[in-house]
Amino acid sequence: xxxxxxxxxxxxxxxxxxxxxxRGLSLDPKELPxxxxxxxxxxxxxxxxxxxxxxDRSSIVGEVSLLNVWATWCVSxxxxxxxxxxxxxxGVAIFGLNYKDEDAAARQWLEQLxxxxxxxxxxxxxxxxxxxGVYGAPETFLLDDQGVVRYRHVGVVDERVWRNTxxxxxxxxxxxxxx
Amino acid sequence: MIAEFGHFxxxxxxxxxxxxxxxxxxxxxxxxxxxxxLAPGLALGMLCMVAISFACLTWxxxxxxxxxxxxxxxSNSLLPDIYKFSAVWGNHEGSLLLWALILCGWTAAVAIxxxxxxxxxxxxxxxxxxxxxxxxxxxxxxxxxxxxxxLPVPPVDGNDLNPLLQDPGLIIHPPLLYMGYVGFxxxxxxxxxxxxxxxxxxxxxxxxxxxxxxxxAFLTLGIxxxxxxxxxxxxxGGWWFWDPVENASFMPWLAGTALxxxxxxxxxxxxxxxxxxxxxxxxxxxxxxxxxxVRSGVLTSVHAFANDPxxxxxxxxxxxxxVGGSLxxxxxxxxxxxxxxxxxxxxxxSLLLVxxxxxxxxxxxxxxxxxxxxxxxxxxxGKVSVGPPYFxxxxxxxxxxxxxxxxxxxxxxxxxxxxxxxxSELWLAAVAAIACGIxxxxxxxxxxxxVALAVLLAAWLVLGLVRDVWYRVRSxxxxxxxxxxxxxxxxxxxVAHTGFAxxxxxxxxxxxxxxxxxxxxxxxxxHALAGYEFRFLEVVPIQGPNFVADEARFExxxxxxxxxxxxxxxRRYTASGQVMTEAAIDAGLFRDLFVAMGEPIGEEGAWAxxxxxxxxxxxMWLGAIMMALGGFCTVADRRYRRQRSSAPVKxxxxxxxx
Numbered sequence: 001x002x003x004x005x006x007x008x009x010x011x012x013x014x015x016x017x018x019x020x021x022x023r024g025l026s027l028d029p030k031e032l033p034x035x036x037x038x039x040x041x042x043x044x045x046x047x048x049x050x051x052x053x054x055x056d057r058s059s060i061v062g063e064v065s066l067l068n069v070w071a072t073w074c075v076s077x078x079x080x081x082x083x084x085x086x087x088x089x090x091g092v093a094i095f096g097l098n099y100k101d102e103d104a105a106a107r108q109w110l111e112q113l114x115x116x117x118x119x120x121x122x123x124x125x126x127x128x129x130x131x132x133g134v135y136g137a138p139e140t141f142l143l144d145d146q147g148v149v150r151y152r153h154v155g156v157v158d159e160r161v162w163r164n165t166x167x168x169x170x171x172x173x174x175x176x177x178x179x
Numbered sequence: 180m181i182a183e184f185g186h187f188x189x190x191x192x193x194x195x196x197x198x199x200x201x202x203x204x205x206x207x208x209x210x211x212x213x214x215x216x217l218a219p220g221l222a223l224g225m226l227c228m229v230a231i232s233f234a235c236l237t238w239x240x241x242x243x244x245x246x247x248x249x250x251x252x253x254s255n256s257l258l259p260d261i262y263k264f265s266a267v268w269g270n271h272e273g274s275l276l277l278w279a280l281i282l283c284g285w286t287a288a289v290a291i292x293x294x295x296x297x298x299x300x301x302x303x304x305x306x307x308x309x310x311x312x313x314x315x316x317x318x319x320x321x322x323x324x325x326x327x328x329x330l331p332v333p334p335v336d337g338n339d340l341n342p343l344l345q346d347p348g349l350i351i352h353p354p355l356l357y358m359g360y361v362g363f364x365x366x367x368x369x370x371x372x373x374x375x376x377x378x379x380x381x382x383x384x385x386x387x388x389x390x391x392x393x394x395x396a397f398l399t400l401g402i403x404x405x406x407x408x409x410x411x412x413x414x415x416g417g418w419w420f421w422d423p424v425e426n427a428s429f430m431p432w433l434a435g436t437a438l439x440x441x442x443x444x445x446x447x448x449x450x451x452x453x454x455x456x457x458x459x460x461x462x463x464x465x466x467x468x469x470x471x472x473v474r475s476g477v478l479t480s481v482h483a484f485a486n487d488p489x490x491x492x493x494x495x496x497x498x499x500x501x502v503g504g505s506l507x508x509x510x511x512x513x514x515x516x517x518x519x520x521x522x523x524x525x526x527x528x529s530l531l532l533v534x535x536x537x538x539x540x541x542x543x544x545x546x547x548x549x550x551x552x553x554x555x556x557x558x559x560x561g562k563v564s565v566g567p568p569y570f571x572x573x574x575x576x577x578x579x580x581x582x583x584x585x586x587x588x589x590x591x592x593x594x595x596x597x598x599x600x601x602x603s604e605l606w607l608a609a610v611a612a613i614a615c616g617i618x619x620x621x622x623x624x625x626x627x628x629x630v631a632l633a634v635l636l637a638a639w640l641v642l643g644l645v646r647d648v649w650y651r652v653r654s655x656x657x658x659x660x661x662x663x664x665x666x667x668x669x670x671x672x673x674v675a676h677t678g679f680a681x682x683x684x685x686x687x688x689x690x691x692x693x694x695x696x697x698x699x700x701x702x703x704x705x706h707a708l709a710g711y712e713f714r715f716l717e718v719v720p721i722q723g724p725n726f727v728a729d730e731a732r733f734e735x736x737x738x739x740x741x742x743x744x745x746x747x748x749x750r751r752y753t754a755s756g757q758v759m760t761e762a763a764i765d766a767g768l769f770r771d772l773f774v775a776m777g778e779p780i781g782e783e784g785a786w787a788x789x790x791x792x793x794x795x796x797x798x799m800w801l802g803a804i805m806m807a808l809g810g811f812c813t814v815a816d817r818r819y820r821r822q823r824s825s826a827p828v829k830x831x832x833x834x835x836x837x
Binding site for chain 2: 004007008010011014015017018020021022023024025073079081082083085108109111112113114158159160
């Protein structure tokens with residue numbers, strides 16, 4: 001009898017797994033925890049990647065901007081990098097959050113591939129990333145001129161994403177900031 | 180019009196699937212021979228209908244029928260024909276139809292090649308495959324209809340196929356991968372049929388073995404192609420990222436590897452029966468789980484399909500029915516009493532048991548790592564990601580643990596063996612392997628311990644195999660007779676194990692000796708890397724069929740001698756505006772030279788360039804190809820056809836033959 005009961009173990013494990021999968025369906029991994037949307041960017045004090053000086057919120061707040069989470073170990077960051085360069089050239093303010101990375105590698109990357117960022121926050125331990133609820137890299141946050149997080153995009157920013165999703169919000173925020 | 184025809188054929192395919200999933204099964208229950216005998220015909224009918232439907236969709240792509248949504252979003256009139264063809268499965272709807280087509284193909288193959296199977300068994304197997312087909316065909320029809328229209332106003336031209344997918348590797352990668360994924364449904368169907376009939380015996384294992392081996396071999400090839408594609412197409416020279424979608428294909432492979440070995444024990448010794456059945460269910464469940472993960476959007480990945488919660492719900496319900504149903508059946512019907520057959524701790528059985536434990540643990544670690552972000556999120560504990568460090572830390576030691584045991588496998592005996600015999604057979608191989616491990620890495624300074632360890636393990640595997648092959652060949656009266664004594668399944672095992680050894684060396688050598696330089700280069704610059712001199716000659720504009728590109732021309736010299744000309748490209752695809760890096764690779768058995776273009780820097784025509792030196796990276800893929808060849812080779816074994824010859828034979832023939 002006991003032996004027969006043991007045979008039910010796989011079924012039981014599967015049932016638990018299926019429950020998690022079911023729960024997973026109603027969660028969007030790309031969604032920002034709602035707590036952070038329309039809330040100010042968390043306070044932080046982290047070094048500037050290039051100079052090592054400590055940065056805080058005031059260093060990047062002041063205009064509508066993108067905060068791009070990237071790392072040299074991140075596969076997709078390489079894909080979106082050229083497009084960020086284009087965006088930066090067209091005048092969009094982009095700040096970088098170098099996430100759980102090595103400073104030397106990150107600096108080398110910017111030297112070789114070009115640097116679209118106004119400045120880069122070196123978040124070696126991922127502490128700001130944790131506060132922001134970063135799931136992985138790349139992620140891009142849209143901040144308004146008050147430093148409030150207005151939108152979060154998980155994944156690569158390319159022309160399509162920019163044109164269809166980010167640009168409309170960006171333009172709206174710029175218009176709001178102008179008023 | 181053609182599209183409507185295809186849609187109609189798909190509906191008819193579903194009708195056939197519904198009949199196949201019920202009539203023969205009821206026939207088997209009521210012991211009605213006529214109902215059971217319908218199964219092969221229904222299977223073939225289902226294949227015909229789905230094949231027609233697939234052909235219609237292909238036709239729509241080739242003819243640029245932009246009234247169809249899938250065509251308009253995934254193709255373009257300028258796309259070369261070969262990519263219009265592969266664009267059929269470069270999207271969720273079409274790839275699902277391909278999946279269904281391959282499933283029907285396997286079903287029909289079982290119907291055709293298993294005529295010698297008892298009708299009762301055959302009808303149950305085909306019915307189970309029919310049930311799976313019902314699931315996938317209705318998934319396709321009800322949630323992801325490839326024949327949905329773009330009315331009233333179809334676009335003038337399509338959005339183009341994602342440039343990443345415009346590549347020869349991607350033409351055959353999905354079909355091979357699906358052949359593997361779906362192929363495990365045959366092993367699954369055999370397991371379920373055996374549970375239904377209550378007969379888990381050596382015959383059942385013998386029937387399902389060739390199917391499992393072939394499916395496993397296809398999956399090996401599919402994964403290998405995916406890795407190779409990532410290597411040259413993504414442009415940064417990596418070949419495995421532990422991405423959820425990659426893991427989705429890797430988990431069934433790991434479970435399938437365990438299954439292939441455990442089936443051997445069940446067939447030869449009648450042991451591990453419940454375990455083998457469970458593995459067969461497990462391997463196919465992981466295929467289904469992979470589908471769920473890739474197509475439901477519960478995990479983020481670089482290359483998941485466009486997601487839709489409805490689809491996720493559909494697959495989850497289907498997954499729950501198939502896996503939950505089969506595990507319930509397992510719990511009710513699997514033999515609870517342990518087998519009376521015994522084996523000693525020093526025996527081939529226990530070595531294969533180690534194999535099974537290692538592969539199962541590996542599967543579960545990958546499963547856990549893949550689902551961990553989801554579980555944490557579902558528990559409301561925030562969002563996390565599990566990166567390559569976790570997988571490497573767990574996976575590498577497991578594989579290192581496997582290799583020493585693998586060396587004993589081929590020489591070991593069933594039931595009971597002696598350590599003294601192993602040591603007398605293998606001491607020479609062990610000494611030689613240690614010698615190889617110490618000396619071979621000396622060829623490349625500085626001395627690398629990890630490479631030494633990899634060479635040691637690989638040499639141990641291969642030399643043990645060589646010893647065993649030689650021993651077997653020698654035991655024949657002549658060399659020829661000795662070679663003839665080697666059965667295809669033995670040869671397959673030898674080839675596959677050698678491939679595994681090659682893959683170990685490839686993976687470790689590339690990871691350890693790999694050199695890459697990212698630098699800014701002007702036309703006329705040259706740069707030395709690992710003894711090769713890369714000369715950057717010029718950048719020329721290129722006009723492709725549906726893209727424009729800057730092409731850099733490189734010459735590579737070694738000791739002043741021209742070795743290769745490389746021409747990497749930076750492409751901009753006109754329809755989507757996407758920019759793609761097309762790496763140029765000079766491939767070789769012992770090293771790859773890899774050049775990819777980064778971004779233009781400044782105004783003077785300087786470019787960011789990425790130069791790679793990747794030693795022995797091909798060994799990994801060659802190893803995988805050998806494993807697959809080994810898997811295919813085993814099917815040729817005569818004992819899988821034995822039943823055919825023992826089918827009704829006239830007495831006179833029998834007398835003449837004996």
